[in-house]
Every structure is written in C-alpha cells, then in structure tokens.
Amino acid sequence: ATVNGQPVTEGDLAFALLSRGITDAPPALRQQLLEQLINQRLIQEFLKAQKIEVPTKQLDESVVKVENFIRKKGDHPQQVLTKMGFTPEKLRAAIALPLAWNLYARQEISPEKMQAYFNAHREELDGTRVEASQILLKLSSDASPTEIDQAKQKLLDLRKQIQSGKLTFAEAAAQHSQAPSKTEGGKLVTSAYRGKMPLVFTSQVFPLKEGEISEPFQSPFGMHLITLNKKHPGQFSLEDVRGELFQTLSRELYDQTLQKLRSTAKIEWKTETKS
Numbered sequence: 001a002t003v004n005g006q007p008v009t010e011g012d013l014a015f016a017l018l019s020r021g022i023t024d025a026p027p028a029l030r031q032q033l034l035e036q037l038i039n040q041r042l043i044q045e046f047l048k049a050q051k052i053e054v055p056t057k058q059l060d061e062s063v064v065k066v067e068n069f070i071r072k073k074g075d076h077p078q079q080v081l082t083k084m085g086f087t088p089e090k091l092r093a094a095i096a097l098p099l100a101w102n103l104y105a106r107q108e109i110s111p112e113k114m115q116a117y118f119n120a121h122r123e124e125l126d127g128t129r130v131e132a133s134q135i136l137l138k139l140s141s142d143a144s145p146t147e148i149d150q151a152k153q154k155l156l157d158l159r160k161q162i163q164s165g166k167l168t169f170a171e172a173a174a175q176h177s178q179a180p181s182k183t184e185g186g187k188l189v190t191s192a193y194r195g196k197m198p199l200v201f202t203s204q205v206f207p208l209k210e211g212e213i214s215e216p217f218q219s220p221f222g223m224h225l226i227t228l229n230k231k232h233p234g235q236f237s238l239e240d241v242r243g244e245l246f247q248t249l250s251r252e253l254y255d256q257t258l259q260k261l262r263s264t265a266k267i268e269w270k271t272e273t274k275s
Helices: 010-019 027-049 056-072 077-083 088-108 111-120 145-163 169-176 180-184 199-205 238-264
Strands: 129-138 217-219 222-232
Touching: 010 027, 010 056, 010 088, 027 088, 027 238, 056 077, 056 088, 088 238, 111 238, 129 145, 129 169, 129 199, 145 169, 145 222, 169 180, 199 217, 199 222
Parallel strands: none
Antiparallel strands: 129 222, 217 222
16 A cells, blocks of 8 residues: 555554464554554544654663664564565664654643543543443344344333332342343342443443433443443542553554545555466
C-alpha cells in the first residue's frame, strides 16, 4: 500500500511480525497488521508536522533493545534487518514512533484533563465494586431480528412484573434465566469496572442505583436484564491510577487523531500477481 505517496512494504510487514514474535501469520492477521502500519504511517506524518522529536539517547537505547531481541532468537541483527529492507534510518524511524507519540500525548493530556476525566469516571477508576444479578436469554450467533425482538420483549415483560412487585428479581432469574447463575437467583461475581465481570455487564450496571434494573441489552452471550444489588465504594485516588488513566486518554487521543487523518488521507492498495 501507499499512504499519501509513502510506501508500506513487505519489509515493514515482516518487521511488524518480528517485533511481535510472530513467525507464521495467517492472511487475516497480515491484513490486520497492514492496517496498523497504514495508521502508523499517518501518525508518523502527523508527529513530524508537530515537530515532535525523540531524544537521541532514548532512541539509541530502544534500538539496542531491538537488536538484543533479534540476537536472543539466534540471528544477526544487521542480516535480519537488511533482508527485510530496513536501513538503520528506517529502523530508528519505526522505533521512534511510539516514543514520539508518548511525548505528544504527555504534551496534550494536561493534569487538568486527567483530573476532569477522573472526576467524571471516578467509580470506573477508584476500585468501586458491584454486586449484581442477571437474567439471560440465550441467542444463537445467527439469531433473526424476530428472535432478538422476542427475547427483548420477554425481558421487558419480566422487568415490569419485578417493578410492580409480582415477583422478585431472584424469582424471575430462577424461573426464566438460561445462565448457570439461575440457581442462585442470577447472582454474578462481585467485580470492579474492569474486573471479573465482562465489561459489557459492568458498563450497564455501574450507572444503576441499588435495586434499579437495566433495560434489556444484547451481548455475544444473548439478551440480558441486570440489576444492581449493592455497590462497594472504592478507595483509589487519582494518584493511584494516574498511569492507567494516562494510557486510556492516550488511546482515545490516538483514535481521535487517526480518525481525522484517515478522513483526508490518500491510501492506495497494490495487488501483485505472480506469473
């Protein structure tokens, strides 16, 4: 492929595989990595325009780490990189990208932005844990829109019955849920926002008040109804999660920047046919 006139080569792809320790990649993985390389090329151009430069000493240390990694595999760094079409300059450019992005992100993500994000997402970050219960109606991977609507409607009906006091959530789970937890009234494992419970569940249950029931929602497991039984407040401060929070905001900034760049980029795909 070419990105704004700059090539993404087979050597670039081979280096991406090497750096991830992958020796034999199926076509789907190669395609995925190629998309990542295109994205990286766009970010490289962007950082260059922003005049973000990695300190020489830091870059030198990272180059040595890559060379040592190749040696541990029993190969000679220069021979391996030359075979891939990598000059020393090209190697340094590839290694510099994540380092340069980190510098840019630290420049853009101010302490005020981190504090504001922490305040808005405190329970997701401060170690708050929830006790919840669910009712699951299983759906096949190829479920029809009608089957999906029927499952949703059944859960809406159960939700009304629970809210009106005709039966408890535990009774409804025991009678109708198709999850193993039905024998315990639908109880799920106690979990932090990013913990033992799948994120698709915690993202639904954390905004609830104790005793409140969610709207029906779909996941790869099926259609769910979930209720918050109890919330245990967390004790972590911003300082305790600053590193994790920075990575989250850095990923968001990367995705937003990339979306803008791809909207105006000229990306051309090339297909070679073997005779």
